[in-house]
Amino acid sequence: MNGGKIWDWAWVRALNGDMEKHEMEELEMRLQQHLVVYNNDVWYWSSSEQQCFNVKDARQSLSNQLDLNEQAYEFVWNKWAPGKSLMFVWKAVEEKVPTTTALRGGGVNLQNVICQTCGAAEETAAHVLLQCNFAKRVWEEIVKWTKIPAANTEGNLKELLQELNDLQRSRKMRKAIHAIAIQTMWTI
Numbered sequence: 001m002n003g004g005k006i007w008d009w010a011w012v013r014a015l016n017g018d019m020e021k022h023e024m025e026e027l028e029m030r031l032q033q034h035l036v037v038y039n040n041d042v043w044y045w046s047s048s049e050q051q052c053f054n055v056k057d058a059r060q061s062l063s064n065q066l067d068l069n070e071q072a073y074e075f076v077w078n079k080w081a082p083g084k085s086l087m088f089v090w091k092a093v094e095e096k097v098p099t100t101t102a103l104r105g106g107g108v109n110l111q112n113v114i115c116q117t118c119g120a121a122e123e124t125a126a127h128v129l130l131q132c133n134f135a136k137r138v139w140e141e142i143v144k145w146t147k148i149p150a151a152n153t154e155g156n157l158k159e160l161l162q163e164l165n166d167l168q169r170s171r172k173m174r175k176a177i178h179a180i181a182i183q184t185m186w187t188i
């Protein structure tokens, strides 16, 4: 309008918290710098000079944020446990399930992220599935049932799964106990 730009927003809801306000300011700043042209839009890989996609550039841009030489965590994809349970635990191990703590970390405005079951700690995946009083009771019963020495409920999910894999049992028995653990977490 008159050689300038006016943005007429139609958001579904009002901005929520400082983080969103900051993001909005950043967006407006970017849009001010952006030159709108009347050509057709095209997709391209922004870090590539040739405006095309290649694996080398993808790797390059990843390596700016990640250590690509770091050993990846090897999650045991135990076929004796249902796929949905494995998928859930695989994400829970990395705290990538939508607990209130994870949602807050992702910018959702939540005042209270304390565990609703025990009220004693923040609701993380490791807490809900392992460290919470309720989870501890469940694991005690699993330990009795499977006759394993103990489940370390003070550590994290990665350590628990590792310990189960290191049990002095036959391969098949370890696999069964591992599947039970996966399914236990899904059920909790």
Ligand SMILES: [Zn+2]
Residues within 6 Å of the ligand: 115, 116, 117, 118, 119, 120, 121, 127, 128, 131, 132, 133, 134
């Ligand atoms: Zn709790």
